[in-house]
Structure formats: structure tokens, C-alpha cells
Amino acid sequence: MATILHIESATTNCSVSVAKNGKLLVLKEDNGINYSHAEQLHIFIREALQEASLSFSELDAIAVSKGPGSYTGLRIGVSAAKGLCFALDLPLISVPTLQSMALQSPSDTIDFIIPLLDARRMEVYSAVYDAQGVELRETKAEIIEKGIFGAWTSKGKTMLLGNGAVKCKEVLSHPNLSFAPYIFPSAREMASLAFAKFQQNDFEDVAYFEPYYLKDFMVTTKRNPPKDD
Structure with missing residues (x-):
């Protein structure tokens, strides 16, 4: 028990x-x-x-x-x-x-479930799971762009769920793609x-455990050193 x-x-x-x-x-x-x-x-x-x-x-x-x-x-x-x-x-x-979010899929006819959390601007945190909630691709921080989930939509019915799906709906379209944005x-x-x-006795070290933070989405340009006159 x-x-x-x-x-x-x-x-x-x-x-x-x-x-x-x-x-x-x-x-x-x-x-x-x-x-x-x-x-x-x-x-x-x-x-x-x-x-x-x-x-x-x-x-x-x-x-x-x-x-x-x-x-x-x-x-x-x-x-x-x-x-x-x-x-x-x-x-x-x-x-x-994201794994617990994947278990909220409102359809049992989906091949791939991609839970998405809104980060900022056109950025999301995402992972990919099968219909049973088994992870197929690890969690990543991604910038939304056309074709971003093409590897999955080309193979089967794919659902994007979570508040990050709202942004995706503005950019992505495919016959195999569906959206469930109002899932938290x-x-x-x-x-x-x-x-x-x-x-499985799969426990964390209470003293040292920290939340899983992903790196900020940052685009930087390398500055050249000033030239001598």
C-alpha cells in the first residue's frame, strides 16, 4: 500500500x-x-x-x-x-x-502525443510520447517554425496539447495534426x-534535488574585438 x-x-x-x-x-x-x-x-x-x-x-x-x-x-x-x-x-x-500532460490526451486514436508548454515569444518546451505515454523523444526547448514536428506527422496522427499548442496552431498545419490547447x-x-x-524505489535525493530547468532561448552574436587604429 x-x-x-x-x-x-x-x-x-x-x-x-x-x-x-x-x-x-x-x-x-x-x-x-x-x-x-x-x-x-x-x-x-x-x-x-x-x-x-x-x-x-x-x-x-x-x-x-x-x-x-x-x-x-x-x-x-x-x-x-x-x-x-x-x-x-x-x-x-x-x-x-510533460509526461503527466501526455496522459490527458482527449483521443485514443492518436499515434503521437506532443505536450507543449508556452515559454515566451514563439518558444515552447516539448517532448514526444506514444499513445500509452511512453517517451519517444526527450524534453527540449524549441522555437516554433514550419515543419518542426514533421518527423511525427509524417508517420501518424499527432496531437499537440497544452498552452504552447496555441502558438503552433498559427504556424503548423497537416492532415495528421490536431490540437488540444486548453490542457494544463x-x-x-x-x-x-x-x-x-x-x-521501483525510484526516489530523489531530497537534499540535492532541483527542478528541471531548461536553458533560456537566447540568440547571441559574437562580437569582433575592436580594431587598432
Whole structure:
């Protein structure tokens, strides 16, 4: 038996869930326009445990969304998770943010699922999964341009999901391509992924774990040294 508390804070969706053996018991979340993690996260944690009729001492692990995503949001979520792990002497489980998003695909006839998180300008964080949520291509920071996902759309039905898909819809078109832009990371989908890791004793080092930040999108030009007169 494993009772796990899950924390998702990579985007504006402040989300907390409690699950037992991968089965969701309680979900508390608020996906407002602005980030509410600093105000809501610890309230949601307490309320989720109360609604599940559980105490902190009955938890077996803490799971946290590891990123990519908002720098501040991830820091708040990871800090809360690590604090609970230290205080309760519990193991820490990290769940890839894009993988949990892939499990929200609204169609079961899709060959490839590409979750996308909006970065800035025409930039996104993306990864590629099959219909079962198995990773086919690692997470990358990418600039949206025509043909960017051609390797997948040429092979089968491909769905772009998440808030980064909004930008893609303006640039990309293909008969095999569909969009589900109004999907955000949620602690709901973390339950099965975290439980699988728990069974494998796949835990993080609480002291040294950091969120998964990708490098900023930056285009730089090399300056030539000034010439002597």
C-alpha cells in the first residue's frame, strides 16, 4: 500500500492530489489567470488530506512535478515537497511535467502525443510520447517554425496539447495534426506515474534535488574585438 501526496505547480494551475496505490482519492486545484501557488498550495495540501480523511503521518511519499515550466512555480512546489519530506522523513518522487500532460490526451486514436508548454515569444518546451505515454523523444526547448514536428506527422496522427499548442496552431498545419490547447499539467495524472516510481524505489535525493530547468532561448552574436587604429 502506498499513499502519496502529489504537488503540481509548473504552470498557473496550482494543483494537489492524494492517491492510494495510484488511484486518485482527492484533487484540489485552481487554474486562474495569475499564479496562486504562494497563497493556495499549503491550503490545498491540508484540505486534500482532510477530505481524504488522512493525516500527514499516513503518507508514504511526496511526489512533485519536476518541470519544465515556470521558474517561480516550480521553486514553490519543490520547496514545499522537500520541506514535507524532511519534516516527515518521507521519500521524494519527481514526475516529468510533460509526461503527466501526455496522459490527458482527449483521443485514443492518436499515434503521437506532443505536450507543449508556452515559454515566451514563439518558444515552447516539448517532448514526444506514444499513445500509452511512453517517451519517444526527450524534453527540449524549441522555437516554433514550419515543419518542426514533421518527423511525427509524417508517420501518424499527432496531437499537440497544452498552452504552447496555441502558438503552433498559427504556424503548423497537416492532415495528421490536431490540437488540444486548453490542457494544463495537473496533479490528477501524477498519481499513476508516481506510484510506478514508488514501486521501483525510484526516489530523489531530497537534499540535492532541483527542478528541471531548461536553458533560456537566447540568440547571441559574437562580437569582433575592436580594431587598432
